[in-house]
Amino acid sequence: MSQIVKGVIARAKGAPVETVNIVVPDPGQGEAVVKILTCGVCHTDLHYREGGINDEFPFLLGHEAAGIVEAVGDDVTDVAPGDFVVLNWRAVCGQCRACKRGEQQYCFDSQNATQKMTIADGEGAGTELSPALGIGAFAEKTLVAAGQCTKVDPQARPAAAGLLGCGVMAGLGAAINTGGAGRGKSLAVIGCGGVGVAAIAGGALAGSMPIIAVDIDAKKLEAATKLGATHTVDSSKVDPVAAIAEICDKYYPGAEGADVVVDAVGIPATWKQAFYARDLAGTVVLVGVPNPGMTVPEIPLGDVFGRGGALKSSWYGDCLPSRDFPMLVDLYRDGRLDLDAFVTEEIGIDDVEAAFEKMHHGDVLRSVVVI
Template sequence: MVAAAKDAPVTVETIVVPDPGPGEALVKVQACGVCHTDLHYREGGIGDDYPYLLGHEAAGVVEAVGDGVTDVAPGDFVVLNWRAVCGQCRACRRGRPWYCFATHNATQKMTLTDGTPLSPALGIGAFASKTLVAAGQCTVVDAEAPATVAGLLGCGVMAGLGAAINTGGVGRGDSVAVFGCGGVGDAAIAGATLAGATTVIAVDVDDRKLTWARDFGATHVINSRETEPIKAIRALTGGNGVDVAIDAVGLPEVFRSAFYARDLAGTVVLVGVPRPEMKLELPLLDVFGRGGALKSSWYGDCLPTRDFPTLIALFRQGRLPLDKFVSETIGLDDVEESFARMGRGEVLRSVVVLD
């Protein structure tokens, strides 16, 4: 599935996938979620290195590996990730590989049949029957998990879960507010619930999304078109505000609401992706006087080899409702319409199932 030019409808094309070279893996894709990031690529919101091979929330089976690959082997069921850590940069050497500053992708390019090189979305390009990735982008998980569910850990669901658990450090008895209840926000709600938060407040402008948020563990919901959210959140937390406020939208006004909706010494986590032109203005005295922490969350600060197998295990135990994120399964021909349904807020995730 290729985006040939800015705002052009995506099309199904025949592509050429090289045999894996050193450090690379060839993966037969079984399922891939349709993420907002794919739409941003199509719209030119990430770059202009067209044509793009879209798709990155994927799971499948390794078909072949190149020289020097030891962590995965043909036949392994894997979830693809877009941050293959290098193990050598200053973050990795300090024992913080989830911050790796030199993540990498496959060296070889996939192409159209005329030789035109393709830019794979987030270094993956999984709206295809097969894709070539760096072997470090493959994380082996329990093969009993459905690919339609497992693949969602590859981006949005992991980003939200990790924003709550890894970045926000939500713990037992905490209070949490999540602003924006799409896939990432609902994953943050699920993560906060899993971590033991006792008050989980969902904030959105769409009552349908607030209903979904309850399915993932929200104890209270606020429609911010109808109710001022900061006052409502304080009313639900004894006048104090929440321990952790998560902005899953990425708008300055939403971040301001999250900032003022938290308790003294509380934490604000930005996981929604802002546009380049956006600016944030806050009184510096309030930043100082309220204490706590303002954090951004990169991919949920996850380490795929640590987090993906654990989350799949929790799903298999019935403790993490990953299957509730799947609104529909579709074919490659339906991706363009799924973008429209996403824009209308009708789905959490459409998932492409490949033969």
């Protein structure tokens, strides 16, 4: 039988979120019902509320989640009831052109649940919900495609492990998977919110040196230092492009910038800074999500040609959840990746709107809803 549980929805563009009763169907073919333990409050959820993703309201928000599989469809074999899982939004299809050429981390047809969850009662009763990133985990339980459930070490703290479901994986993967950060390479990260600091942690894991954090907020620069930044640049006081070049030249004489520059903000001004802050043949990685309507800043084509290298965007840190999530949880359990440092506070399911406000003010890396 279907179940009625509490969930947090965005009913209309810009309207405050609401906690309502929702209907979660029994899992069908290829589906799983997951009891949510924790879910991080990500900036993408705010993008959904503000209509920055699409206009398919109402949305069931939340996607950075850890939980326990409660039930699965008859054909599901990869996960079973009782499994501790981190939810992902790249459940690979195995059939698209990317999957067929062995590049599942770029799957172009990621799977979601076929059935829809709905509003149970009151205003809009029976209305189908659009789950954020196909997950919808600001809820006591949610329905997902079984491939969206990635089994990890059940001894991991759910509030920490669940953050791999989006922000931490996006930033860490942007540095390592997309940008190729590693030994002998310098890394600069512009924007030190949750995703940017995760990119810094990724660079530290990979052995990059130096690792340069750029932001205008002293608290964020302090957090970046704790997670691996060797240098910080307050871009409200100095030119970050010149500062990055100066630091890198001390490590690699003649360097004109960093080998890898991650833009974790996603606005034209920071992307342009990233472009000019990289060394010859360096790589720019855009992982900050731009708003619709933003355009690439005007840059002379000769500068694009003359610097060589690569200009990339990173979807979900170019990750493969089945490969990356268990490995990163193991690194966390071994004390080599401090996922706990990303958890600023634990909150209740009714506190999501207040968490959005804290996000606006830069007061948190992550607020995590504990169900």
